[in-house]
Amino acid sequence: MIFAGLYNRAMGWAEHPKRERYLVGVSLFESFIFPLPTALLMIPMVIATPDKAIRLATITTLMSVFGAAIGYLLGWGAMSVIEPWITEMGWLPQLESARLEFVKYGVLAVGIGAFTPAPFKIFTITAGMLSMSFIPFLLVSLVGRAAHFYMIALLMAWAGPKMEPVVRKYIEWLGWAVILLAVVGFLIHKYI
Numbered sequence: 001m002i003f004a005g006l007y008n009r010a011m012g013w014a015e016h017p018k019r020e021r022y023l024v025g026v027s028l029f030e031s032f033i034f035p036l037p038t039a040l041l042m043i044p045m046v047i048a049t050p051d052k053a054i055r056l057a058t059i060t061t062l063m064s065v066f067g068a069a070i071g072y073l074l075g076w077g078a079m080s081v082i083e084p085w086i087t088e089m090g091w092l093p094q095l096e097s098a099r100l101e102f103v104k105y106g107v108l109a110v111g112i113g114a115f116t117p118a119p120f121k122i123f124t125i126t127a128g129m130l131s132m133s134f135i136p137f138l139l140v141s142l143v144g145r146a147a148h149f150y151m152i153a154l155l156m157a158w159a160g161p162k163m164e165p166v167v168r169k170y171i172e173w174l175g176w177a178v179i180l181l182a183v184v185g186f187l188i189h190k191y192i
Contacts, residue, residue, distance in 0.1 A: 003175030007044070007168065014044040020059060027060045031067030032074055032121050038064060039117075039152050046156040047164050053157035057149045061142070064149070068114075068124040068141045075128025082125070091122060098126040107136045114144025117182065 013022050023041055030038045042060050046053045074082055086092055101109040110132070113123030127137050167174065 001172060003171045006040070006175075007171045010041055010044040011048065013041060014048040019045055020056075023056060023059055024063050027063035028067040028070075030120065031064050031124055032071030034121075037117060039149070042149065043152065043156050043160070046153050047160035050157035050161055053153040054150075057146075057153035060149045060153075061146045064120070064145045065138065065141050068120065068145070069138065071121055071124025072128035072132075072134065072137060075125035076131060077128070079125075079129050086125070091119070094119060094122045095126060098122045099130065102126055102130050102132070107132065107140050110137055110140045111144040114141050115148045120145075 013019055016022065023038075023045060026034060026036070026041050027038045030036065038060055042056055045056050049056075086095055098109065098113070101112070105112070110123050110127055112118070113120050124141070
């Protein structure tokens with residue numbers, strides 16, 4: 001019961017008086033180092049407090065973009081230091097794939113990474129590593145992350161409280177389905 005435990009912990013954080021501080025930390029670090037998507041924490045928070053969906057999406061977006069700037073700077077100035085860690089985490093193939101996306105799409109690659117459930121940290125570090133123009137990087141990150149987090153927050157505020165009992169009942173199936181979809185999406189992207 002991997003996902004049930006994570007879900008219960010996230011729901012506990014969602015109801016904690018300092019929940020916004022947790023969200024700030026996770027949103028900030030997810031953009032350059034933290035392995036779990038920020039939405040996994042934001043979704044239960046919005047379900048627990050749907051009237052604060054806009055506030056939670058705003059916090060998540062701003063901190064994610066601030067973290068993206070840190071990821072950019074790490075890629076730009078400390079790639080030789082962090083590359084062994086990236087290799088150890090198994091992210092080197094994703095980093096190379098992101099590099100190819102940057103060559104092909106330029107700044108739009110950041111927008112794709114910012115909006116999709118792909119590991120955004122790979123895009124932030126790669127943008128810095130390739131010395132992408134910083135201001136366009138920040139603007140596209142802001143637009144992509146805002147679209148991603150506001151869409152999720154508003155959807156969860158509208159449907160989340162009604163769906164929470166269903167999500168809780170089928171959380172293991174949903175968790176594995178998301179992982180399967182991510183793997184299939186990665187394979188489709190890589191080979192097609």
